[in-house]
Amino acid sequence: MKFTRREFLKGSLILGGSFLAPFTGHSAKPATETPWYPAYGVLEKTGELAKRVAEAYAIFEECVLCPRRCGVNRLNGERGFCRAPAKLVVYTDHPHYGEEKSLVGSNGSGTIFFSNCNLRCVFCQNWPIALEGQGKQISDEQLADTMLHLQKIGCHNINLVTPTHVMPHILNATRKAYQKGLRIPLVYNTSGYERTEILKLLDGIVDIYLPDMKYMDGKQADKYSSGAWDYPSETQKAVVEMHRQVGQHQTSNQGVAVRGLMIRHLVMPNRVAGTEQFVKWVAESLPQTTYLNIMHQYHVAYKAFDYPDIWRGITIQEYLEAMRWADEYGLTNLDPNSVKIRNFLAQHESRN
Secondary structure, X not given: OOOOHHHHHOOOOOOOOOOOOEOOOOOOEEOOOOOOOOHHHHHHHHOHHHHHHHHHHHHHHHOOOOOOOOOOOHHHOOXXXXXXXXXXXXXXXXXXXXXXXXXXXXXXXXXEEEOOOOOOOOOOOOHHHHOOOOOEEEOHHHHHHHHHHHHHOOOOOEEEEOOHHHHHHHHHHHHHHHHOOOOOOEEEEEOOOOOHHHHHHHOOOOOEEXXXXXXXXXXXXXXXXXXXXXXXXXXXHHHHHHHHHHOEOEEEOOOOEEEEEEEEEEOOHHHOOOHHHHHHHXXXXXXXXXXXXXXXXXXXXXXHHHOHHHOOOOOHHHHHHHHHHHHHOOOOXXXXXXXXXXXXXXXXXXXX
8 A cells, every 4th residue: 555745744634544264464463263143143042132122112201322312302303513413424435445354354244324412523524424314214123124125235243333313223124134144253344432331232142343433532523522521531441341242253264253352543633532541451351362453544534623732633743643652552463454544654854
């Protein structure tokens, strides 16, 4: 992959980024010899999945799905902070090849982008979807059919992007899809702004958690994510719960993820994201082999030009600093693409 220093400084996105047999590579915890089976399938066989669906749907009557705890009755048409209606809204679905390598595999990650969001960040790169709610209303049955279609065309997983505010729909659709033959992992691709009490409803259903950890300072979260001052504390508790449920990143012998926690952290200009504090927290709170993707892709979008500390892309030095901190705190399972970028940039800097 070739790119110029100019492209990096502009915040370019070009650097972004049968599974039953066990994997023996060093970058992930090997899967066991037991043939892989979706977590949600086990719960369906016991009748527990139907109970979880009913419990989740009841939350819509006084919505507290996320830490905002709006308490609105979405079934009666009320909308909370996320602006999501009672019915499911999806922007698009397709195989995605820009995710982490172990999610993409050879056939892509079966990505479903849900409209609306509970954070509403001022630098949102998908603001027409997340903030304006662009998309099409569909039923849970249609979502189940979408999952099955993505499986049919060869996607390795169902990648649920911004799922928090539509979690009950997802559970119901997953149950319907399983009954019709869905047998691939569920990826819960979340901003990280989750309640642990709600995550416990997902225990035994989600196979792979893919949370962001955006900030380590509540003041920064308050400023850039619409008053979410409790983002650091809530996200840290949520990620610990995710790890409890699914453990470390596991892949097949083809290198395709089947289970585990994969954390994303976006490096931001002027240390806004608190990257050193973030890697220190991971090292102290989780295994040092936790899968971590330190991302360089920040670019100025939406309202970011109104905020001087984030109205530019990150520098090469800021990215190298972030990766150095990860090394210094002993984190050993960094995303392979991040490592390649770090090595390339380090070589570039040494020549200048």
